[in-house]
Amino acid sequence: MGDVPPTHPRYASLMARKLLTEAASEGMLAESALIAHGRGEAFDYLLGERTCDAARKAIGEVAARLLSAERPIISVNGNTVALAGPQVLACAAVLNCPVEVNIYYRTPERMKALLSALELQREEAIILYPELSQQIVVVPILGASPDGRIPNLDGPRANCHSDGILSADVILVPLEDGDRCEALVGMGKTVCAIDLNPLSRTARKATITIVDELTRCLPLLIDDLRGGTRIPSEKWDNERNLHDMVSEMLRVLDDSS
Amino acid sequence: MGDVPPTHPRYASLMARKLLTEAASEGMLAESALIAHGRGEAFDYLLGERTCDAARKAIGEVAARLLSAERPIISVNGNTVALAGPQVLACAAVLNCPVEVNIYYRTPERMKALLSALELQREEAIILYPELSQQIVVVPILGASPDGRIPNLDGPRANCHSDGILSADVILVPLEDGDRCEALVGMGKTVCAIDLNPLSRTARKATITIVDELTRCLPLLIDDLRGGTRIPSEKWDNERNLHDMVSEMLRVLDDSS
Numbered sequence: 001m002g003d004v005p006p007t008h009p010r011y012a013s014l015m016a017r018k019l020l021t022e023a024a025s026e027g028m029l030a031e032s033a034l035i036a037h038g039r040g041e042a043f044d045y046l047l048g049e050r051t052c053d054a055a056r057k058a059i060g061e062v063a064a065r066l067l068s069a070e071r072p073i074i075s076v077n078g079n080t081v082a083l084a085g086p087q088v089l090a091c092a093a094v095l096n097c098p099v100e101v102n103i104y105y106r107t108p109e110r111m112k113a114l115l116s117a118l119e120l121q122r123e124e125a126i127i128l129y130p131e132l133s134q135q136i137v138v139v140p141i142l143g144a145s146p147d148g149r150i151p152n153l154d155g156p157r158a159n160c161h162s163d164g165i166l167s168a169d170v171i172l173v174p175l176e177d178g179d180r181c182e183a184l185v186g187m188g189k190t191v192c193a194i195d196l197n198p199l200s201r202t203a204r205k206a207t208i209t210i211v212d213e214l215t216r217c218l219p220l221l222i223d224d225l226r227g228g229t230r231i232p233s234e235k236w237d238n239e240r241n242l243h244d245m246v247s248e249m250l251r252v253l254d255d256s257s
Numbered sequence: 258m259g260d261v262p263p264t265h266p267r268y269a270s271l272m273a274r275k276l277l278t279e280a281a282s283e284g285m286l287a288e289s290a291l292i293a294h295g296r297g298e299a300f301d302y303l304l305g306e307r308t309c310d311a312a313r314k315a316i317g318e319v320a321a322r323l324l325s326a327e328r329p330i331i332s333v334n335g336n337t338v339a340l341a342g343p344q345v346l347a348c349a350a351v352l353n354c355p356v357e358v359n360i361y362y363r364t365p366e367r368m369k370a371l372l373s374a375l376e377l378q379r380e381e382a383i384i385l386y387p388e389l390s391q392q393i394v395v396v397p398i399l400g401a402s403p404d405g406r407i408p409n410l411d412g413p414r415a416n417c418h419s420d421g422i423l424s425a426d427v428i429l430v431p432l433e434d435g436d437r438c439e440a441l442v443g444m445g446k447t448v449c450a451i452d453l454n455p456l457s458r459t460a461r462k463a464t465i466t467i468v469d470e471l472t473r474c475l476p477l478l479i480d481d482l483r484g485g486t487r488i489p490s491e492k493w494d495n496e497r498n499l500h501d502m503v504s505e506m507l508r509v510l511d512d513s514s
Contacts, residue, residue, distance in 0.1 A: 017288075024288075031281075032278070035291050038299070039298050041295070041299075042300055198514070199302075199513050243514055253456075253510070256456050257456065257500055257503035257504075
């Protein structure tokens with residue numbers, strides 16, 4: 001995998017796999033994480049592995065919501081840290097908000113591995129975004145000592161920080177689980193999800209869903225966030241946006257056959 | 258996972274994941290195996306997780322080709338053994354043909370793990386198909402000492418048995434890689450593939466492609482094989498069948514949105 005040249009047509013996809021299999025061997029991922037990634041790959045294939053217009057619109061809307069939030073936060077799981085930890089830290093740096101590790105299959109070992117990985121990724125984030133270095137070094141990384149719970153969720157997956165997810169008004173949750181997405185919406189939060197499956201429960205339940213590949217959309221989101229204050233839409237029609245994404249997939253599938 | 262009741266709407270899918278993650282922990286799978294399974298899950302989702310009419314037709318055609326073959330063989334990889342080793346042995350028992358382990362990322366450890374797993378799966382196959390027990394115990398399991406090579410393929414992935422894959426006229430290859438599928442077709446063999454992605458290179462290159470989930474289609478194939486001699490179509494139009502499968506996915510995707 002190390003020999004794949006950046007000009008390879010499937011370079012981004014192969015690099016994502018490399019990052020994930022490395023993370024798996026470092027104990028950062030649950031057993032089902034690689035399977036979930038594969039599902040995403042298939043949907044991305046149906047998008048022609050590019051950011052569609054409807055997704056670009058959702059990215060802009062998510063930037064506007066995060067910029068106008070009082071207490072924004074970014075909730076990350078294992079796949080997000082493995083694929084895009086530095087880019088998440090850059091988003092948090094622009095927003096001056098915390099990143100909270102909040103995983104479905106919570107074990108002390110996985111939490112420790114993910115928190116350490118994020119600390120190390122600060123350096124990589126600074127290399128990618130040197131002009132944000134002062135903010136990147138002070139991004140609070142939460143998750144180690146949760147003192148609150150997301151209501152209407154059973155088990156350790158509900159654990160969170162009271163000064164993090166629990167009190168946030170706008171939450172960016174890449175690659176979220178459907179149950180938790182629903183519980184966060186139920187708390188009255190604006191939930192911004194990133195999910196390649198436009199038919200998933202997460203995609204349908206979130207306030208705004210970016211149907212795009214994580215490592216492709218985060219740099220665009222960072223651009224939008226750095227563009228400064230934007231006004232959120234009076235009425236974002238998420239269902240309509242998801243419908244546009246499905247139409248795009250239908251077009252690609254029809255053209256390929 | 259052990260607590261999932263068989264009545265759960267996603268029981269089959271969750272059991273498949275369980276079998277694969279167990280196989281991964283036993284060293285039977287390459288790193289990319291779980292990702293590949295996830296891609297399949299997404300395409301199966303687009304099929305409504307059921308065997309479509311076009312797939313049922315392909316299963317019948319594959320049965321006819323295997324039954325009329327002079328030297329049929331079943332080539333298996335890690336995911337196939339993990340998901341459906343016993344059913345593969347039952348197919349081989351009806352056909353009185355060998356099963357050959359032939360993997361892309363060939364290492365001595367993985368080969369050993371897969372060959373041992375298949376030996377143990379004979380017992381499970383006998384429990385599932387007691388009336389085939391006499392044939393199941395004598396199914397030759399090849400792969401340990403390859404003495405031939407598939408032409409036009411580099412590296413250890415080309416290694417095979419001269420009295421197995423090399424001399425077979427009809428080969429059933431569930432979950433095959435595109436390169437190898439093409440090389441086998443290039444050898445003049447009738448290649449029967451099982452692949453959930455109707456747009457994959459394997460699906461397009463194979464002589465007959467069953468676009469269906471492995472554990473769902475094998476019992477149907479076994480039924481057809483046990484039904485006895487069938488006459489293969491004069492001219493099987495695989496492209497047409499794949500087109501019908503894509504149409505089915507378009508329908509499901511359109512209905513879901």
